[in-house]
Amino acid sequence: MNNCLSLRRHNVCMVSDFFYPNMGGVESHIYQLSQCLLEKGHKVIIMTHFYGDRKGVRYLTNGLKVYYLPFPAFYNQCILPTIYITFPLVRNILIKEQITIVHGHSAFSTLAHETMFHARTMGLKTVFTDHSLFGFADASSILTNKILQFSLADCNHVICVSHTSKENTVLRAGLDPKEVSVIPNAVDATMFVPDPSKRHPGKITIVVVSRLVYRKGMDLLAGIIPDVCQSHPDVQFIIGGDGPKRILLEEVRERHELHDRVIMLGMLEHRKVRDVLVQGDILINTSLTEAFCIAIVEAACCGLQVVSTKVGGVPEVLPPDLIYLAEPNDQSLREELERAIADKRAGRNVPPFVAHNRIKLLYTWRDVAHRTERVYNRVADLVERETKERLSRYYSCGPLSGKLFVIAAVLNIWFMCFLQIFQPRQKIEIAQELHRPHIFKNFTNQKNQKEEQRSQKRTLSECEDSLTNGTTSKILRRSNRKKRKSKQEL
Numbered sequence: 001m002n003n004c005l006s007l008r009r010h011n012v013c014m015v016s017d018f019f020y021p022n023m024g025g026v027e028s029h030i031y032q033l034s035q036c037l038l039e040k041g042h043k044v045i046i047m048t049h050f051y052g053d054r055k056g057v058r059y060l061t062n063g064l065k066v067y068y069l070p071f072p073a074f075y076n077q078c079i080l081p082t083i084y085i086t087f088p089l090v091r092n093i094l095i096k097e098q099i100t101i102v103h104g105h106s107a108f109s110t111l112a113h114e115t116m117f118h119a120r121t122m123g124l125k126t127v128f129t130d131h132s133l134f135g136f137a138d139a140s141s142i143l144t145n146k147i148l149q150f151s152l153a154d155c156n157h158v159i160c161v162s163h164t165s166k167e168n169t170v171l172r173a174g175l176d177p178k179e180v181s182v183i184p185n186a187v188d189a190t191m192f193v194p195d196p197s198k199r200h201p202g203k204i205t206i207v208v209v210s211r212l213v214y215r216k217g218m219d220l221l222a223g224i225i226p227d228v229c230q231s232h233p234d235v236q237f238i239i240g241g242d243g244p245k246r247i248l249l250e251e252v253r254e255r256h257e258l259h260d261r262v263i264m265l266g267m268l269e270h271r272k273v274r275d276v277l278v279q280g281d282i283l284i285n286t287s288l289t290e291a292f293c294i295a296i297v298e299a300a301c302c303g304l305q306v307v308s309t310k311v312g313g314v315p316e317v318l319p320p321d322l323i324y325l326a327e328p329n330d331q332s333l334r335e336e337l338e339r340a341i342a343d344k345r346a347g348r349n350v351p352p353f354v355a356h357n358r359i360k361l362l363y364t365w366r367d368v369a370h371r372t373e374r375v376y377n378r379v380a381d382l383v384e385r386e387t388k389e390r391l392s393r394y395y396s397c398g399p400l401s402g403k404l405f406v407i408a409a410v411l412n413i414w415f416m417c418f419l420q421i422f423q424p425r426q427k428i429e430i431a432q433e434l435h436r437p438h439i440f441k442n443f444t445n446q447k448n449q450k451e452e453q454r455s456q457k458r459t460l461s462e463c464e465d466s467l468t469n470g471t472t473s474k475i476l477r478r479s480n481r482k483k484r485k486s487k488q489e490l
């Protein structure tokens with residue numbers, strides 16, 4: 001039933017600073033979810049900032065429309081927080097595309113928070129998906145949590161990718177748990193198919209596919225590589241990804257002369273991730289904080305045994321026989337990696353295609369889209385909040401910050417009135433929708449199948465009626481003949 005077109009159609013704008021050509025779990029989630037929603041008949045566009053020469057409007061597979069906005073990345077692939085500068089262009093796109101629901105992704109994304117804020121000012125419904133976990137003690141986490149509290153104070157619904165993530169988000173943003181749903185990530189099993197022939201015979205290959213940043217535990221990885229290589233001469237590492245911590249890993253490789261055993265691939269396009277994974281026997285994930293970690297699902301789908309830090313929502317993701325969980329420190333990681341290597345040598349690990357078939361049934365993007373669609377239906381039925389209620393929600397965010405949030409919201413309302421005067425909604429040209437033949441073909445096929453079923457039912461009922469009528473007429477004729485015979489005898 002998930003493949004069928006939806007009875008209710010929504011115009012959805014996915015927005016985040018993180019999208020292709022950048023590589024990561026958030027980017028993959030947005031793309032796959034958008035494709036499945038398009039398949040169900042919804043209108044979906046994506047809004048992100050420009051990447052290199054990728055600017056303006058681009059069309060991806062199945063006519064997925066992407067707006068690469070002319071805002072440069074300021075820090076960690078996110079735009080500079082300005083709140084008001086993005087409003088004119090965002091408002092123009094939301095009106096032009098007749099958007100009804102704005103769906104923001106990632107607590108790190110400045111563009112997602114600002115677009116959701118503007119959408120609420122315009123009276124549109126908003127949904128937010130949180131892909132990360134944060135602490136409560138350090139300065140950066142306190143600041144990020146306060147921004148998240150401001151952004152979600154007027155959000156209609158929040159989605160988290162794990163139950164641990166839900167608890168974390170509810171505490172950080174002060175939300176009602178009833179307004180938060182848990183919808184996990186998924187994997188496209190048709191893309192991540194095992195291929196044991198690509199593995200390196202006579203060697204055990206450990207794969208790392210990740211952003212090379214502190215949060216992903218690259219310091220831990222740098223600490224265990226030399227020891228593992230020294231203990232096991234037949235072990236090699238393949239590291240895919242880029243980031244500030246790449247220099248640290250290259251220094252370790254230089255210092256211990258491991259050029260032939262630690263291969264650095266640099267930035268990977270998502271379509272090439274599978275080609276790297278199928279070369280490996282084990283995937284290691286050293287994250288210090290993780291809400292879900294889609295990389296370990298993709299690796300398990302390719303038949304790799306997974307070794308991961310026991311943080312955040314990771315223990316919820318895979319069955320125990322597919323993953324080795326370690327505490328986030330050098331010694332524990334080394335011990336679990338040693339166990340995985342020993343099991344690989346002894347042949348005690350799960351066969352690649354068995355693991356693939358299990359993951360294929362556990363996580364599907366169509367199921368994620370179906371559950372997200374139910375959230376959209378729920379949000380669309382909500383009564384729009386009055387301005388007074390919106391301001392009271394912002395005011396309750398704190399004694400000082402609450403007042404600042406109210407001022408920001410009031411200024412945004414005034415700015416919208418200003419834009420309405422100088423660029424009226426009526427003068428913004430509505431964008432023409434791209435015709436998607438395969439979608440309408442599916443819809444037509446489904447309609448034809450239903451009509452065929454109805455006609456078959458009608459034919460059967462008519463046959464039954466005709467049979468019944470025929471039997472009745474035969475009985476009547478026989479009774480009439482008997483009556484005539486009895487009269488003649490008399």
